[in-house]
Amino acid sequence: MGLVDDIILAMHGDLPALEHLLLENADYLERTAYLYLSNDTDVQDAISDTVLQAIRGIKKLQKPQFFKTWLTKILIRQCYRRYSKRRHDPILIEELPVxxxxxxxxxxxxxxxxxxxxxxxxxxxxxxxxxxxxxxxxxxxxxxxxxxxxxxxxxxxxxxxxxxxxxxxxxxxxx
Structure with a gap:
């Protein structure tokens, strides 16, 4: 079964297919979140909220080929919510993203x-x-x-x- 097939299944309510897609994109989500946020807790919270919104909204996705774009957009919104709250906090060198x-x-x-x-x-x-x-x-x-x-x-x-x-x-x- 291919990626597009998993996306279509997920769009029709197949939670194991959506889980597979989210696991396939876990590293990407984490790397992306660290670009916006330097705090581990905020990164994990942003990813968790992204996953929750993806589960709730996957049925609204109209084109399977835009799954990653759609998921990225959700994550960036979550990161910006946290970033705007913490942008004046001091940055610790060990927390800097690569x-x-x-x-x-x-x-x-x-x-x-x-x-x-x-x-x-x-x-x-x-x-x-x-x-x-x-x-x-x-x-x-x-x-x-x-x-x-x-x-x-x-x-x-x-x-x-x-x-x-x-x-x-x-x-x-x-x-």
Whole structure:
């Protein structure tokens, strides 16, 4: 049985099929949540609430091919709820998420700088950067999740990168 078959079964109320889908996406959900939240408890709470909403709302999913996009959108909403409550809390270095930068291993100071820079961005630009560079989502996938045009997403990515460059300095990360 394939992934699409499981999604269709889940859409028709098959809880074991939905459980299988959620387990298949567990690592993805955790990695994504850690990009938005640095606290283990908040990450687990966001994932739990995402799973609960997925169970309640799977029957409303209209197209099986958008399952992951739909699930990501639920998770991001949950993360933003928690993020907005805790964004002024101090960050502990040991709780920092791993920041993927091609070919570079970042020091704790660099990770703090990058995350501080991300916190300076407006929500739309930060979200576009996180989804594209940290989650590996395409511009079209981000557009589907956010219900914005691909050109708007491209603009948010460009503005977000420029704002990070301005915040961190042009030579902070070699491109």
């Amino acid at each position: 920041v993927p930068v091609a070919g570079n291993e970042l020091s704790s100071e660099q990770r703090l700088d990058l995350l501080a820079g991300l916190r300076q961005l407006n929500d739309a630009n930060r979200q576009a950067l996180l989804m594209h560079y940290f989650n590996g989502l395409s511009i079209l996938e981000i557009a589907q999740i956010t219900k914005l045009s691909p050109n708007t997403i491209k603009s948010q990515l460009l503005r977000g990168k420029q704002q990070l460059r301005d915040w961190l300095g042009d030579d902070y990360f070699a491109n």
